[in-house]
Amino acid sequence: MAARTPARSSRSTAGSARGRAGGASGGVPWTQAEPAPVVLVSGPEDLLAERACERIVAQARASDPQVEVTRVDAATYAPGELAVLTSPSLFAEGKVLLVEGVERAGDALLVDAEAYLAAPVPDVVVVLRHAGGQRGKRLLDAAKRAQVPTVGCEQVRSDADKASFVSEELRRAGRRADGRAVRALVDAVGSDLRELAAACAQLAADTTGLIGEDAVQRYHGGRVEATGFQVADAAVAGDAGRAVALLRHALATGLDPVPVVAAVAARLRTLAKVGAVRGRGAAAARELGMAPWQVDRAAQDLRRWTPEGLAVAIAAVAQADAEVKGEGRDPRFAVERAVLRVAAAVDR
Structure with missing residues (x-):
């Protein structure tokens, strides 16, 4: 079930990560996140990280509707908790363990997680969410050596990247916008990725045909000004x-x-x-x-x-x-x- 399928995706996803910009930038995009024995979701862009985790959970549930999903705050982690939460279920159900805030983790989690990399538990998917910074770098280095698949969630800063994000959001919704509309939307709400995603969803739901600048001005003109x-x-x-x-x-x-x-x-x-x-x-x-x-x-x-x-x-x-x-x-x-x-x- 969950363990055998993720094992295959671990190798393929790690290979994809190494193929991007020399493999150093932070891994595959969230749209390629897949379950694996251990997955590292790395980078400061919370929206992309949340989507990556949601995608991994959805795929695990598609394979096993009874999969157990548990969230752990790394800042409040107790020694040995990882071993308890990943222990086999009496009913042989799969598990997804989302460890959030690894950049805030104490030594106990970092030590336990590094040891876990050497022997992941079958039928369990462990997702390590690290938002950036030097804390936990030893664990990140160990994950890299273990070829743990990594999902890169780097912050989207430039207008060019925001424009690409808008185009991709609309494409996923089955819609298109012309260049002027994309530019106007980035100008209006491009400072926050969540707001930009919400604006794309609104335009996709409330308009028809090719989205033009007039539609952006109608919904977001006040903000543009x-x-x-x-x-x-x-x-x-x-x-x-x-x-x-x-x-x-x-x-x-x-x-x-x-x-x-x-x-x-x-x-x-x-x-x-x-x-x-x-x-x-x-x-x-x-x-x-x-x-x-x-x-x-x-x-x-x-x-x-x-x-x-x-x-x-x-x-x-x-x-x-x-x-x-x-x-x-x-x-x-x-x-x-x-x-x-x-x-x-x-x-x-």
């Missing part, structure tokens, strides 16, 4: 009036000046990166690690910018960044002045 990304877009386009209006609206609804400055800085950095490789071909643009729509958008924006104007804008934002982080007396004034300077630097 309240983010620094729209302020940055207007400033980079040279629309000082709209940029200031959006900025004041964003600040009035509680947005801190710091992320606004960061959003403008990010847009300017994108322009600088794309400008540096402009004329060197598509291969050079791909090396930037950006989504194609980001490169195309930056290339269009650069038609309105000179190198001198870009340098002035970057300097203005650098000054504002220092002022909103404590060097200035009025962060709101600092960010508004920077937005105006950026808009004024556009080559008309």
